[in-house]
Amino acid sequence: MQPEDRRLFIGGQRSVRRTLVVRALLVLIMYAVVIIAFWLDRGGLEDKFDNEISFVDVVYFSAVTMTTVGYGDIVPVTPRARIIDSVLVTPIRLLAWLIFIGTAYQLVLQRLIEDFRMRRMQSKLENHVIVCGFGHSGACVAHELVVRGMEKRQILIVDVDRDVLQIAAEQGFIGILGNATQEETLQEAMLPSARALFVCTHRDDTNVLVVLTARSLASTVRIIARVEEAENEKLLRQSGADATILPSRIGGILMAGSLETTVLANHVMELISATGRIVLIDREVQTQEIGQMPADLDVLAVAVVRDGRELVTTDPDARLRPQDRLLVIRQATARS
Template sequence: MAKMQPGGRGGAVSLVSLPRIEISPFKELARRAVIALALLGLTTLIVWLDRDAYIDNTGQDGVSLIDALYYATVTVTTTGYGDITPIAPHARLLNALIITPLRVSFLVVLVGTTIEVLANQGSRSIKDSMWRKRMRNHVVVIGYGTKGRSAVNTLRRQGTPADKIVVIDTDPNSISDANFDGLAAFQGDATRRDLLRRAEISKAKGVIISLDKDGTSILATLTVRQLNPTAGVVVSVREHENVPLVRQSGASSVVTSSETVGRLLGLSAIGPDLGAIMQDMLTGGEGLEVHQRQAEPHEAGQPPSAVQGERVIGLIRNGTLRRFYDQTASRIELGDELIVVRRAQAPTSKDLLRFAAEE
């Protein structure tokens, strides 16, 4: 859904790239202009090589190369002053069979394309403005690599619609992948305030930062937190020693990728089945999964152990996490959010139709 227009750092505005692949309008216009010039040059060459079959009714001094270019120009643009005309029968035949189609092609390529590009560019600006006005309470994912895509897949499995997810990445291939997955996307540096503002970061309810370099992640976290003091910001870092810096930068939660993988490896080495259970809960769509949901009215007043079909491992009350062994979590109250371990649910036909419609 979003790409940066050419000259991104030179002041051009970043527009949202909707889920489709498109060519830059300026590049397309330049390409068509080259074709138009080639058609004009070909017409000039035809007239110049057959110049003896033409007459200059004004100068009466023959047809020069400049006259041939002049004739080609006024002909392909349908101006047609009539001061230079073909007099030989074969020249008139060439005009009818070759130069006239070249004239039509010139008009289609240049004039038609110019109108189309300007109309499309205006349409894109309007769509960008409309998208920004309705975008709120969304999730911004900075970095659409392996971790970012996995985070997006988890969000969508948990019920977040695709039109409430926005991707920011510097790689144009990642932007194309995000568009293919049905997501809006911006190409550019997520440490730039103007780009984050284009993604309506101030209205986002959550931000996921999954970049390859911890230093860039820290700077992106600082910038995001300055623009949105209340959103939940989840940051992935490679090294545990950088966790305090990321937290000081304003991250709500920090995930250490290398330490997490190392802990999973250690658990698997201690007991393969233990490692299998942990990996099972981290893998969506099969086996066990961790889920967060709102407490149902009929569950109010019951202990967490009374919930059927799920195991409550924690609940969130008034914004505070209370684990299952906490005495204050002995009874479920209305408004609580439950964190449960449950059997992974295969997507229903309704879910599949929704995903298909989003993409």
Template sequence: MNPLIRFFRTKIYTAVFLMVFILLVGVVGYRLISGYSWVDAIYMTVITMTTVGFGEVVPLDQGSKIFTIILILGSVLIMGYALSIITEYILSKNNIEELKYRRMQKQIDSFKNHVVICGYGRNGKQAAKKLLAHNKEFVVIDKNREMEERLQLDEVPYVIGNANEDEVLLQAGINRASSFISALPDDADNLFVVLSTRQINKNINIISRASHESSYDKLKFAGANNVILPDKIGGDHMASLVVVPGLMEFLDNLSIVGKSDINVEEVAVEKLFSSGELKTIKDLDLRKKTGCTIIGYKDEKGDYTVNPEAELLLVPNSKIIVLGRPEQIESLNSQYNIK
């Protein structure tokens, strides 16, 4: 629960308790001091607390008058307190959302080397789910105000606005981000957003969705590092399940979030040994130390080698792709202090 709502709820409960308390004091007081019936005691207490100015049921004696004075003063204080709480709550209600946005923006401003996801449709939500499973910081941009409730339910940081505007991209921290995923349904929107993002951050890794193959080269030219065609991938995947079903089932298990006994990790070679020396895959001996198997190598130019030889020299700015069970990956990260 929002702390501000909790704060007001506590004060409202206190005000209600005090009002009920003073009402009971008045009823019991008039019953015992003035000898009124229960109905007359309630009537006198209510008109005294509300100060409506009606006359007494019966003339008050000296003791009843003193009690009435005390009751009026107490009622004025308590009613004034209750009205101030209600007024403050009404005036502050509109500020609760603003305070929530400020708190979330402060969280976004603290992010560095995070991921920005543009669009929270099917593809964007799936990307967010994957990043969340890997404890990767990310921010979602979506221009549809109707999407805000879903974003709040998923408890992800977000910015509501049009990603075509540089101010919105900067609000999401695009200048500090390491990666940008453009998952908008329209290729023209993706093209414009990719172009704007590349102009703001020259070094960011941009992955864009494309609905049509004709948009592939345009998005690459605009600055996207990778362009994904969901329909093409989906069709290829379904056909592969017919041609090589066993292999595809194995590959699917590698990408399952939170349920797989297998995992794949990409690790920079600088995290495995000092940059002042060069080692081979055999020298690392990761299989013996952690149980992980090196299944791929990405050199400093970005070229991949599948199932690299043991004598392959690991040069600076290159990466290895390791395969292992979650506990083996955890052992690797623990031994080499990889976060």
């Protein structure tokens, strides 16, 4: 299997290209050791052609000896030369052949190995999160999810760039090489059993296609999509995205808020990040809170979410009901 055929990227899994390079270097090192050994003991060799042993003769003899060709034109004639061939060169010859055979065996069976790893990975995936695109936004999403308590092996990265996926795998994530606009790729990522799909490519048209494809495969999975241009936000919503994020808008607001001071921007970043000293969380209304006004609670509630609408805490209709959710600001839990 060629390196470009590899689709599954898992941390600790060495690429085929790297494996071939390492094995080739090992064979060259062993070849060099044999050359040095025979050159130092070249007096124990006999050339039946011209009775002279040059460096080229040693290189040639080392090659035919390691490959067990043995033409017989150059032979070891002294006891020491024969001991070198038996004790040093023979084990190296066997190891080199094992490397050749093992490499051929691996390349022939690599597709079967890849399919086995894919099936094993898929059998363990459930309630996972899929991140399409591991650029700056996708990487930030993945790492923020880890900070919020999700295991890296429950975060699956889909990208068309194998180098990016190799980086993701080295960081502990699982990667699948493929185009997320295609059903086959999302099916391999086990989308129907996923908890959520984050669409983080840098093109709105690609994001729309990913959302449409994903929604056709999984009608209930939560989809969060990145938006580059504000006019495309409505299109992504119509395509099936549950939430859309416009990074340029968020960045612009924070920059404008930093006109006089950086306190506002820093405070907002702490609120929305799990690494902040204070965090904004969305939680269910507890039984003992039903019937109360948000201002009467022992927590700092900033909004009530009811039937998809947000009510400010001072709204007379904000008295808590069983199906409501609360947006609450609280101190972050200390982490070790």
